[in-house]
Structures are given as C-alpha cells and as structure tokens.
Amino acid sequence: MPSNEQRRQAAKRKLERQLARRAERAKRRRIWGVSITVVAVVAAVGLVYWLVNLGPGDSEAATNNTTPTDTPAENTTDGACAFKENPAEQSDKSPGMPEDPAETPNTGTVAVTLKTSQGDIPITLDRAKAPCTVQSIEHLVTSKFFDGTTCHRLTTSEGLKVLQCGDPKGDGTGGPGYTIPDELPTDLKPAAVGQGAVTYPRGTLAMANAGPSTGGSQFFLVYGDSTLPPNYTVFGSVGAPGLATIDKIAKGGLTPGPNGPQDGTPKLPVEIETAAVQ
Incomplete structure (x- = not known):
C-alpha cells in the first residue's frame, strides 16, 4: 500500500x-x-x-x-478631347475619329453653310464656347458626313422651337461612330418656368444627346426661345439668313410623331445637300 x-x-x-x-x-x-x-x-x-x-x-x-450598346465604348483618342468610339453607330458613312491634339484650339470661329433643299442656313461655330465640339463638327463637315442627310425633327411648342439635323439615318438614332464630351453652357439665363431650366435663345446652335457625353453628329438650331435643362452643349449660332430659312420651314408645319402634335417631321422636306466651311 x-x-x-x-x-x-x-x-x-x-x-x-x-x-x-x-x-x-x-x-x-x-x-x-x-x-x-x-x-x-x-x-x-x-x-x-x-x-x-x-x-x-x-x-x-x-x-x-463588349457587346455594342447605346453606351459608348472605352476606346478613346489620346488628345485633350478623348473622343470615344461608339460601335453601335458605325456605318459606311462613318468618317473616322477627328484629330485630337493635346491642346484643342479654343479661340476663333468657323463659318459653315448648310445648303438645304429649303434654302441656305449659314451657321457660325465658336471654338471658345466648345472647342472639342467645334473640332468634331468641323471634321464632319470637311468629311462630307452631313451631305445628303435630313433635318428629321421639328418642334413648335411654346417652350421648345427647334429644328434638329445631323442624323445619317434620318430617324434620330444615328451618329458618326464616336461620341464627344459634354461642354455644357454656364452663361445661359435661368428660365422663368421650370426648376433648374435655362433659356436657349433664338439663334442658338447646340448639340442633341441621349444623356451625359453621348453627343455625336446630331445638333439643333433654335428658332424661338426654348426652355431646357442646361444639358446641351452650345457650340455656335445661327444668323439672320439662316433663321429666315428655318422660320419658313416651321411655318410649313409638321407631321406629328410619337412625342405629341407639336413634335415631328417637317412637312417641308429638309435635306442638307452640302455642308461646307466658308
């Protein structure tokens, strides 16, 4: 134990x-x-x-x-404007990308005449307002991109009086095969109605778009003060002779489209026969 x-x-x-x-x-x-x-x-x-x-x-x-969609592709040019390819709009009429220098010219003007089936519409492109947009539009003009295209849309409402042009398809869905950056206006006067809206005055030349930085070749010419959000690049002006031609087109009336009785196709067919730098 x-x-x-x-x-x-x-x-x-x-x-x-x-x-x-x-x-x-x-x-x-x-x-x-x-x-x-x-x-x-x-x-x-x-x-x-x-x-x-x-x-x-x-x-x-x-x-x-990447599947082509309405969203621009990520391919860009190397310069200051960084234009983006948009494969969804590529066509036989696509002119290729504009030159895109490191320093885009931002002074001076470019005189262009749109010779249409209803009369001439002289316009002035203003580099100081939108240098990248003017760089692109001048490229499209000299490439003869606008020749043979139609002004497919006319609006006649009290707050929106514009003639829209520049679509190679003629139905509001076409473009040049690339997009340009927005250069939005900061000097337009606030509109009397519409919160956040501004007045695009008669004689304004501005870019159409389908959202931020989707502008391509479609533009609109304002023939009567119009109330819009400040979402459209202003890149020039329409002088008195051009406004006289647009007034004639507006008086001819329109064929209403899906957006209502005051938005549709001009009854007087408007074809841009040639567009040329003067």
Whole structure:
C-alpha cells in the first residue's frame, strides 16, 4: 500500500503532466493564430494589388467582350478631347475619329453653310464656347458626313422651337461612330418656368444627346426661345439668313410623331445637300 509521500509525489507528477499538456495546447493555439493572421494579411494585400493593377476595368475579358450598346465604348483618342468610339453607330458613312491634339484650339470661329433643299442656313461655330465640339463638327463637315442627310425633327411648342439635323439615318438614332464630351453652357439665363431650366435663345446652335457625353453628329438650331435643362452643349449660332430659312420651314408645319402634335417631321422636306466651311 503506497505511503502518503508516494501519493503526494504521484499527484505532483500528474499535475505537472496536466500543466505541460495545457502549455502545449496554448502554444499550438498561438501558432495557429499567427498563421491565420499572416494568411489573412497576405490575402488582403493580394486583393488590394489586384484591384489596383489587374482589376476588371483592365482585364482582357472585360475589354474584348463588349457587346455594342447605346453606351459608348472605352476606346478613346489620346488628345485633350478623348473622343470615344461608339460601335453601335458605325456605318459606311462613318468618317473616322477627328484629330485630337493635346491642346484643342479654343479661340476663333468657323463659318459653315448648310445648303438645304429649303434654302441656305449659314451657321457660325465658336471654338471658345466648345472647342472639342467645334473640332468634331468641323471634321464632319470637311468629311462630307452631313451631305445628303435630313433635318428629321421639328418642334413648335411654346417652350421648345427647334429644328434638329445631323442624323445619317434620318430617324434620330444615328451618329458618326464616336461620341464627344459634354461642354455644357454656364452663361445661359435661368428660365422663368421650370426648376433648374435655362433659356436657349433664338439663334442658338447646340448639340442633341441621349444623356451625359453621348453627343455625336446630331445638333439643333433654335428658332424661338426654348426652355431646357442646361444639358446641351452650345457650340455656335445661327444668323439672320439662316433663321429666315428655318422660320419658313416651321411655318410649313409638321407631321406629328410619337412625342405629341407639336413634335415631328417637317412637312417641308429638309435635306442638307452640302455642308461646307466658308
């Protein structure tokens, strides 16, 4: 039968073994905790690197599998204007991209005459108002892009009096195969009605669009003060001789379209026979 001393020694050895096992388990937990932390840090650093350097915007799959839509493609020119290709509008009439220098000319004017089936419409492009837009429109004019196109839309309501032109399809859906950046006006007077609206005065030459930075070749000529949001680039003006021609077209009336009885196709057909820089 073991003595009291032997029992104490046995109990002591048992306690020492228990303490040793606990210490070993604690050591393993610390090792696992450090390992997991290191793995998490490495994963986080790798994720940040991927997002910064190899993210979806730059991946080959993201850039090479784009389905043509109304949204412009990401291909751009290298200059100050960064014109964007728009594959959805590519056609046999597309003139290619405009020149895009590092410093777009922003002074001076360009005189253009739209010779139409209803009479001449002289217009003046103003580089100071919208240098990138003028750069593009001059390119389209010299490329003969507008020749043989129609002015497909006329509006005659009290708050909107415009003639819209520049669509190679003639139905409001066409363009040159690229888009230009917005150069929105900041000097138009607030309109008396319409929160946030401004007045585009008679004689204004402005770009049509389908949303931010979607302008292409379609433009509108304002023949009566019009109330609109300041979302349309103003790039020039229409002089008295041109306004006289547009007034005649407006008096001829329109064939209503889906937007109501005061918005449709001019009854007097308006074809831009030639557009030329003077």
